[in-house]
Amino acid sequence: MSATPNRQALVIGASRGLGLVLADELVRRGWRVIATARQRGGELPAKADASDGLLTVELLEMTSQEQLAALRARLTDTRLDLLFVNAAIDRGDLPIHEVPTDMFTEVMITNALSPLRVVETLRDLVVPGGTVAVMSSEQGSISQNTEDGYELYKASKAALNQLMRSYATRHADDEHTKLLIDPGHNRTRLGGPDAPLAPTESIPAVVDVLEAQAGALGLQFLDRHGKTVPW
Template sequence: MKNSTPDRPIALIVGASRGLGVAVATEYLRLGYEVYGTVRSDAHTPLHDLREAGSDGLHIERVDVTSTGEIAALHDRLAAHLRGRAIDVLFVVAGVSLAPQDARAIDMSDADIVTTMLTNAIAPLRVIEGLDDLVGPDATIAVMSSGQGSIGRNETGGFEVYRASKAALNQLMRSYAARRGTDRPLLLMAPGWVQTDMGGNGAPLTVSESIPALVATVEHQRGIPGLRYVDRHGEPIPW
């Protein structure tokens, strides 16, 4: 791992290997951040391609967010490397969707349901809690949610377990905010339906139409305490 750069703000992007995550990492590098991006395994990813292309200030760490042991190990590696410097932006992007749009929850396997719920709802809270002492007191914490996590806007159905996992994430973040009473900005971000491996080629938005606006919204919310559930333009989404 390269030495850190003391005069640059730090962004930790959890789940940055490809898709939305590597796009978020790219945008923070463009904004002048020192970026720590995580991948799930040792396999080569688009995030590695970004580093090999000469991106200055990009560090790659490995963590499986469903493993509390790996989260703890990531904490220790980051603490040793940062040497007292605080993370300015923690953005948890990691997520999965393991069934097609028309799949019914009752037809999914127990294993796929558990993996979806653990990855999308529980793991982000474990990451936030597990890395808490490395994050600055006025830092921004963002988690990639989805408009499909809105209970109030669900009038069409579809993606049943994925929707439920994002609604659970939103509820857990509300509980976290109430329990901690934090002054940090806490953001649940909905990027829109985006053309990625998970979103599919038929999605209406490209990554370049979603992520720069989304990161700009996160940056605009810095210093504003409290939990918000918003789209990529900063517009509130009904819970």
């Protein structure tokens, strides 16, 4: 990431939960932030109105290639120090043999395919030395998959990690920092009300990691403390 005071970030998937808190935390630290939401309304526009111009909102349904192309066209003259893709869905705790095909397809498209489409479409807006980061999960770690449950979600995050690894290999010489981030188990719509962490606790630590890793080359899979998560 640039060391200049006018750092700019694009946060994909910021209408609620971790993405909303991430956009808010970056603004608090003086970043200019473009944040996307699937639809109008919610907390994001009010935060933009109160941000003194540091936060702006764009509409994007991430799974729509047409909307993604339109966003890219609108941002043609934008230069980013950070591109952060935050998006995931969970469709319940079924063993994989009970998962309907359409559910499998929906989760894989949203959690694995679409984030990489976003990264590929917008990566040329990221300046040399800038960061491309994607929100992953420790549940995407194959070596740590030692407990039952949520097989489709785990598989989608493992697929995301593998696709990001392929992306990093293909773009090894682009001078971008590349990160997969495990924010921990948070109390969000996805994480549930009994999760041990609040986003306001975990996300400032995540931003610390993003800022500390500025300029590091290669792909890393890190938790909110900056520690490596095993693949």
